[in-house]
Amino acid sequence: xxxxxxxxxxxxxxxxxxxxxxxxxxxxxxxxxxxxxxxxxxxxxxxxxxxxxxxxxxxxxxxxxxxxxxxxxxxxx
Numbered sequence: 145x146x147x148x149x150x151x152x153x154x155x156x157x158x159x160x161x162x163x164x165x166x167x168x169x170x171x172x173x174x175x176x177x178x179x180x181x182x183x184x185x186x187x188x189x190x191x192x193x194x195x196x197x198x199x200x201x202x203x204x205x206x207x208x209x210x211x212x213x214x215x216x217x218x219x220x221x
Contacts, residue, residue, distance in 0.1 A: 179209050179210075179212050180210075182209050183206050183207075183209035183210040184206075185206075186202050186203075186205045186206030186209060187202070187203070187206035187207075187210075189202055190202035190203055190206065
């Protein structure tokens, strides 16, 4: 049976909140110049590339950018 437990890899304790820092982290995550937008742009541009080497390069760059998005996502909680 599958059991889902929502917890971070390392436990953290937040002493005080910082709304400005939270806004900055969220904008880097999904804003107009954020990692999610960059990842989707790279992955969508690969379909218009005429050479297979460039398609592979854009795929690698897009997946790397999506990995960074996944690493940063626990920061928003």
